[in-house]
Amino acid sequence: MQFLRVTLGDRSYPIHIGTGLLADAAMYAPHVASRSVALITNKVVAPLYLERVQGALQQAGARVAPILIDDGEAAKAWASLDHVMGAMLAARCGRDSVIVALGGGVVGDLAGFAAAVYQRGIGFIQVPTTLLAQVDSSVGGKTAINHARGKNMIGAFHQPLAVIADVSTLDTLPDRELRAGMAEVIKHGFILDLDFVGWLEANIGKLLGRDRDALSHAVRRSCELKAQVVVADERETGLRAILNFGHTFGHAIETGVGYGNWLHGEAVATGMVMAAELSARVGTLGRDDAARVKALIERAGLPVRGPALPVEKYLELMQVDKKAAGGKLRFILLDGLGRAVLRGNLAADLVRESIAASAP
Amino acid sequence: MQFLRVTLGDRSYPIHIGTGLLADAAMYAPHVASRSVALITNKVVAPLYLERVQGALQQAGARVAPILIDDGEAAKAWASLDHVMGAMLAARCGRDSVIVALGGGVVGDLAGFAAAVYQRGIGFIQVPTTLLAQVDSSVGGKTAINHARGKNMIGAFHQPLAVIADVSTLDTLPDRELRAGMAEVIKHGFILDLDFVGWLEANIGKLLGRDRDALSHAVRRSCELKAQVVVADERETGLRAILNFGHTFGHAIETGVGYGNWLHGEAVATGMVMAAELSARVGTLGRDDAARVKALIERAGLPVRGPALPVEKYLELMQVDKKAAGGKLRFILLDGLGRAVLRGNLAADLVRESIAASAP
Numbered sequence A, B: 001m002q003f004l005r006v007t008l009g010d011r012s013y014p015i016h017i018g019t020g021l022l023a024d025a026a027m028y029a030p031h032v033a034s035r036s037v038a039l040i041t042n043k044v045v046a047p048l049y050l051e052r053v054q055g056a057l058q059q060a061g062a063r064v065a066p067i068l069i070d071d072g073e074a075a076k077a078w079a080s081l082d083h084v085m086g087a088m089l090a091a092r093c094g095r096d097s098v099i100v101a102l103g104g105g106v107v108g109d110l111a112g113f114a115a116a117v118y119q120r121g122i123g124f125i126q127v128p129t130t131l132l133a134q135v136d137s138s139v140g141g142k143t144a145i146n147h148a149r150g151k152n153m154i155g156a157f158h159q160p161l162a163v164i165a166d167v168s169t170l171d172t173l174p175d176r177e178l179r180a181g182m183a184e185v186i187k188h189g190f191i192l193d194l195d196f197v198g199w200l201e202a203n204i205g206k207l208l209g210r211d212r213d214a215l216s217h218a219v220r221r222s223c224e225l226k227a228q229v230v231v232a233d234e235r236e237t238g239l240r241a242i243l244n245f246g247h248t249f250g251h252a253i254e255t256g257v258g259y260g261n262w263l264h265g266e267a268v269a270t271g272m273v274m275a276a277e278l279s280a281r282v283g284t285l286g287r288d289d290a291a292r293v294k295a296l297i298e299r300a301g302l303p304v305r306g307p308a309l310p311v312e313k314y315l316e317l318m319q320v321d322k323k324a325a326g327g328k329l330r331f332i333l334l335d336g337l338g339r340a341v342l343r344g345n346l347a348a349d350l351v352r353e354s355i356a357a358s359a360p
Helices: A025-032 A046-059 A078-090 A105-117 A131-137 A167-172 A175-192 A194-208 A212-232 A239-244 A247-257 A264-282 A287-299 A311-319 A348-358 B025-032 B046-059 B078-090 B105-117 B131-137 B167-172 B175-192 B194-208 B212-232 B239-244 B247-257 B264-282 B287-299 B311-319 B348-358
Strands: A002-006 A013-018 A036-042 A063-069 A098-103 A123-128 A142-147 A150-157 A162-166 A330-334 A340-344 B002-006 B013-018 B036-042 B063-069 B098-103 B123-128 B142-147 B150-157 B162-166 B330-334 B340-344
Touching: A002 A212, A013 A212, A025 A046, A025 A098, A025 A123, A025 A162, A036 A046, A036 A078, A036 A105, A046 A063, A046 A098, A046 A167, A063 A078, A078 A105, A078 A142, A078 B078, A078 B142, A078 B150, A098 A105, A105 A123, A105 A131, A105 A142, A105 A150, A105 B150, A123 A131, A131 A167, A131 A175, A131 A212, A142 B078, A150 A247, A150 B078, A150 B105, A162 A167, A162 A212, A167 A212, A175 A194, A175 A212, A175 A239, A175 A264, A175 A287, A175 A330, A175 A340, A194 A212, A194 A287, A212 A239, A239 A247, A239 A330, A239 A340, A247 A264, A247 A311, A247 A330, A264 A287, A264 A330, A264 A348, A311 A348, B002 B212, B013 B212, B025 B046, B025 B098, B025 B123, B025 B162, B036 B046, B036 B078, B036 B105, B046 B063, B046 B098, B046 B167, B063 B078, B078 B105, B078 B142, B098 B105, B105 B123, B105 B131, B105 B142, B105 B150, B123 B131, B131 B167, B131 B175, B131 B212, B150 B247, B162 B167, B162 B212, B167 B212, B175 B194, B175 B212, B175 B239, B175 B264, B175 B287, B175 B330, B175 B340, B194 B212, B194 B287, B212 B239, B239 B247, B239 B330, B239 B340, B247 B264, B247 B311, B247 B330, B264 B287, B264 B330, B264 B348, B311 B348
Parallel strands: A013 A162, A036 A063, A036 A098, A098 A123, A123 A162, B013 B162, B036 B063, B036 B098, B098 B123, B123 B162
Antiparallel strands: A002 A013, A142 A150, A330 A340, B002 B013, B142 B150, B330 B340
């Protein structure tokens, strides 16, 4: 088992990474003994892991109320939140209750936001069961639901009490979701760690083949890199924005094709190709390195071309993105491979050309 | 003009109290210059003050998007929040935008919660226009909407950037709302300041007659007392609970008769009579002082008897109240007049008798 700590003062928390952890009562006991727990998961994850997690929680001394939501991005909505809140009130959960989020990014984002706002805030534990959630969404305290006009527009920064990443859950993950999660792993290399990019290029085959040692290393290094950034800038007032590399384009893709048609990681993958292209056009990234970005994404089985939307539609969708300050477009660019930089006031034509270069 | 400061580290903020403040651009300028502002108010307040506040904000250099919600407690709901979020996204509000809450407690609670969760949190300014909001809900950072199963069940602690309490707005306040606000003023005396109770007993006539000097003093002293408690316990882990004196019974009344039939202050007034009765039965408050509590509430024109609900219905409604820890009933009692104390594990029969003594 591996162990990391995200050091954020009185909001510090551990990340446990290993196999078989989700059924281990000792993981939960410090946080849930003698408390009521709302165990939130979805209808796909429940048959696989609900019983084991519920048993471990009960063994740790908790009273457990399981709450099921629908699968997929559409569940990150008010209707699900209202359902969760109602079920928790019916179960008499109070301010000392704890939410356990068992599932992927959607479950984690929704359950985390429920914890942020239930009776003005209670504790929660992330038990991520997808690669995306293990390396990205479960770490850092970002929680949210979607609004009809934009993704993640209603949310809160709310750090978990603990993250329990059981890599054996990746065995049951569909290939497409494994690849989508790999997009965020690769992103952490591109923006922060050239050595890790080299390691990924050498091991991408093993990772897609689900070699457990390779996956454990990738999850651990990703969490470490992300945690460094979160510790330096918890509420995204500066540095943390670099984690959004590829996301401005990516969110435009997700919104443009309708949530759920492209997976988040797929949209980010293509978004990174566009952002690398933009970096090359702005002059902060060499053509060779931009090609390296695209090649690794392609080898990971991820899309490198955007959906068939007019370029102006992309621009329109990006204007309302959260990363737009005062209406001006800002982008995270690569300043060489393994280093990211935030740039504002970019010429719209450079952005148009970068989209066109990667759109069908 | 009077000025207080709520000292909460990097979440500290000023409270300005005076006449004509809401039309003064200098009040807003430090927070809104060159920013977009979502000015949230309701359909009753808008004809009275919207134009003046909007003008002052524009003079202070803000781009202003007015957003109207319905009047009344029913507006503290998801539908209103969704409407506000949609209007802010349509107006291209970003993370540097500011919300201005112009109105009473409902507007402040809803707009404050919108600020807490819009794009994971933006700043907001409270411009309370009712006595209740000026002396209570605008100070302390509690924000929330209601759930069908309980009041204020979905919310956040989110401190404002500033509170601008213009007491001249009380001129247009209906008598019933003025009295309801007085309940919280009186509460601050009961729980924290015996001298202030004496002052209120001597000046209740002037206050109900809207004597401006008396009202200014009452608002200022109330804010001071509340701010002391908030500074000592921002997130209600201990001391702050005393501000809920009368509220456990009060929330049961509000929920039992349906939100909006009793005003919050009216329910709290009767709740305080019940809590004083309970204090007398437990033995922490003399019978004379319990009579003094009831007499002042009655002289303020507030109800001292609860609605015709079965006693068991009260108990049932109190179980799901946020103040219930681990399913056990806790109450704020008076430990002599001017001092409050939190007591857990009270015998249910004492609670029943206290309700029965004040129910019709």
